[in-house]
Amino acid sequence: MSGKDVFLSVGGTANDRQEAFVTALEQRLRAEGLVPNTVGRNTFSSDAPLTTVERLMSACSGTIVVALERTYFPQGVQKRGGDKEQAMGETRLATPWNQIEAAMSYSRGLPLLVLVQEGIREEGLLEPGYDWYVHAVPLDVSALNSQAFNGILASWKEKLKPPGDQAVPAQDTAPLTPETLTIGQIIGAMRPAQLWSILAACGGVIAVAFALGAQLIG
Known part of the structure; x- marks a missing residue:
């Protein structure tokens, strides 16, 4: 049956609970066509x-992001070395993807x-307050059958569009500057190699910052 x-x-699941959740979500989506x-x-x-x-998205009608725990730090430091340095407790991060x-x-x-x-x-x-x-x-798994999730999923489904109807950002005659661009426009304009470089750099910075912070607090 097509849909x-x-x-x-x-991201790749880390344990049985994550795998069960993702599998249940996939089954729910298939049941919805x-x-x-x-x-x-x-x-x-x-x-x-x-x-x-990029190629896969061009054939899709919508996107669901599932942010599960990928990295865990029992403690760390935010803005280390500055006057706004702040100790952090347990921190859980999803995959940068x-x-x-x-x-x-x-x-x-x-x-x-x-x-x-x-x-x-x-x-x-991943934080509220944007256009999604x-x-x-x-x-x-039971959360995928809750009244709240059912309503949210139904509302999202109504917005799905044929792949050929994907919006192409309009070309503005006004000069573009970093101050006027949205996050989506900036990342969407990057080439794959540039995004890979940013991903690697961000991952390295996060890992080093938390590792050093844990040593300082410990």
Whole structure:
């Protein structure tokens, strides 16, 4: 049975609870007549990951981002070495790919639904207040049958559009500057190699900052 293709942004699962949650979500989407597509989970290619993501999104009608715990720090330091330095307690981070794929989807005009595991640090495109809905959920399969989730999913489904109707950002005659660009426009305009460089740099900075912070506090 065929259905509408949708892009499912989710990292590799780390444990049985995460796998059960993602599997249940995939089953729910299929029951709704949707076909979930995830690079590295059910879609594979010899091309660079970002190239594969871009090609896959072009055939999808919408995107669901599932932000699960990828990295955990018992303690750390924020803005270390400055007058705004701040100690941090337990911190849980999702995969950076959630941020990248959410931005790419937004730049294409794809309807976006963001599910964030309770306890995950909500920052960047995972925090509420943008042009899409961010729903915090417990890592429990039953959450996918709640009244709140049913309503959110139904509302998102109504916004799905044929792949050929993806929005192309209008060309503005006014000069563009970093101050006037949105996050989605900036990331959407980057080449795959540039996004890879930023991803690697951000991952390195986060790992080093928390490792050093943990040593200072410990």
